[in-house]
Amino acid sequence: MTTIEHPPARRITHEAEAIDIARQVAGEIAALAADPENNRQLPRRQAELLSSSGLTAIGVPTQFGGLGASVATIVETVRLVSTADGGVGQLLQIHNVMLRGVLGGYPDEVRDRVLADVLAGKRLGNALAEVGGKNKFALKTRVERRADGKLVLNGSKFYSTGAYLAEWISLTAASEDGGAGVLLHRDTPGLTLVDDWDAFGQQHSVSGTVKFDEIVLDERFVTFRSGPMKRTGLTFPQILHAAIDSGIAAGALQAALDYLREHARAWVESGVERASDEPHIIRQVGEYAVALRGAESVLREAARVFDAHERDPADKALEDELILSVATARAHADGAALKIASDLFSLLGASASLSKWNLDRFWRDARVHTTHDPIRWRLHNVGNYYLNGVDPGEYTAVLNAKEAQGATRR
Template identity: 85%
Template sequence: MSTLPRRLHSPAQAIAAAHEIAEAIAALAADPLLNRELPRRQAQLLSDSGITAIGVPAALGGLGASVETIVETVRIISRADGGVGQLLQIHNVMLRGVLSGYPDEVRDGVVSDVLAGKRLGNALAEVGGKNKFALKTRVERRADGKLILNGSKFYSTGAYLAEWISLTAASDDGGAGVLLQRDTPGLTLVDDWDAFGQNNSVSGTVIFDNIELDERYLLRRQGPMKRTGLTFPQILHAAIDTGIAAGALQAGIDYLNQHARPWVESEVERASDEPHIIRQIGEYAVALRAAESLLRDAARTFDAHEREPDNKALEDELILSVATARAHADGASLKISSDIFSLLGASSSLSKWNLDRFWRNARVHTTHDPIRWRLHHVGNYYLNGIDPGEYTAILNAKQKAGASR
């Protein structure tokens, strides 16, 4: 007999719940024998803890958590396992879309499932086209008037273990969003995510084969996307990388204290007393603290922007602060997770320790959205006075030109 997830009543409870399950998730992540197992236990821990429901508005029975609280839960879980953190990240992103776009009856049905512990996944990106927005997945109206969906997606984070899949498709009327329940006839979820990192994001293939759509679950794009339309997924990606950096540093410190031997020239009894190691750990900690501080600042700016959505200066600052947090999180996660092996010694590379999981996760996750373009927007703002943006501008241009048809 299944039980309902814990109901969380405050931000403090949400943060505490994330810390509590992070311990169990970290223990699973540390076991190299589980590297290729589907993260069913981890996903269930997310649901049972109640943190997958904190983004539901209070008026609909949820916590109505701030962006700052949601960001912090994703960071905490990613410290334990970056792949599981990405499951939580995409769930929150897709939930936000459902809350803001679909009819009330559709929204309320999905919210009811979320409050019962069900999760959302995505099916947005495709492979094989000129770029990620060259969509071959299409919605077409059949002669009998029914809407039919055909195509496939890859990088479908969380979809394999989700109750609801949110996707994008092209049509003769432009781009469209679609919600599908996992048991929809014609929908196939494939467990074929086989990267060297972020294994637990289960970002594999979803196939749509002549799916007959309920029009209530199809959302036509109305007007251009907001300039900050991608800022929410961006800040949660920064939370993932910041969490990975923290997990890598703590795992390295634990290994230094429990297993590492001091270098012969150091004339100290413990590796943790070696001055060069102390200094280097300090450098890593400074990089991590900077990333965490910038992430908190960006999250608070996000919440301020939501209180004043028409404040142009605040909108600019939001985009700049999220780009800055992403850039620092990217650098900290890659540097710490890779470079720390230089302090731990050759034995730390043995598979039994599974310490490379942090680097593998960081290296794969940081390819998601090139930091060079976040830096471009920041640089263009400071150098040329160009309003900072994201690739929402590209999406809007393609939509206007009919490129998604």
């Protein structure tokens, strides 16, 4: 297994500093993303920038030496990085999600070891989803106890975002004791990381295959689900997905504005010298900007509600509002990213479609990323709440029901 070299990581001490650094890092990543030759290159340099800047450590709580950043700040750093490259934004998104998982459920010595690595600039990836099953809860990857008493892991995963470039891989598996969570170091014998992610977008999320072949597990790094998943258990990954799509929308709009000012020609019937003076273009840019501002506003509001919920997790009304506001952020971000990234070509002209401009990367990333979690079900949950008074939820309820039926024991 290839060892990853990590440059020394900066220690960020203030939330405003984290946002400033994210903006700087996004600028460097944007310069790389603009070059079409980088589309199919592994984002090693981009991942190093995330780590060395200290952005990957801001979610570490203060009692363990980190910044203990608010959800609002973590959301904003993911959004800013995603304005440059949605795939790299997803590397940061999944790292933060997996980091939260490390903070609960594992022994202190495991937690402390992983957090020390994160503070040193090392990253986490995931290995949760599989292909070929009846649904996403039908896990074929299993943890089983051998006759000699050892726990052994076998199986494979796909959509393993960030895993190929990560130090630690967090995964789920089925077992006789129900759903199991496992942390594996990339150098674990029997673990194979495969660079086979080949989608037309989000190429830099490196969401390929991870294989487990008779891996003998250290039981300190294994947890078994002892109760139902929290009702709001998916709101953190969900709000960061909204941050990615809002970022893609912002990046697409900025790229369109730059092209309009520097390269586009006014249409012959317009009577103006510059494309940026065409009234129809000005109006359409206004529509894009309104869609983007709406997405960013509801994203900030959802992050505010999230931080309020963190301070008072027992407040049921606040819990409901969190689910509804995150679903709203997802819906607005989804729409803005797809609209702006796709429609911008109607303003820029045929030359903008040339590969050298690489402007299609925003649409490709938006189209691939927004398939992650069907927005129709977020809208269903919101609509069912308003129309029928049904508690808003996420598919954590489905997971809990499947677990009760023994789905993760088979």
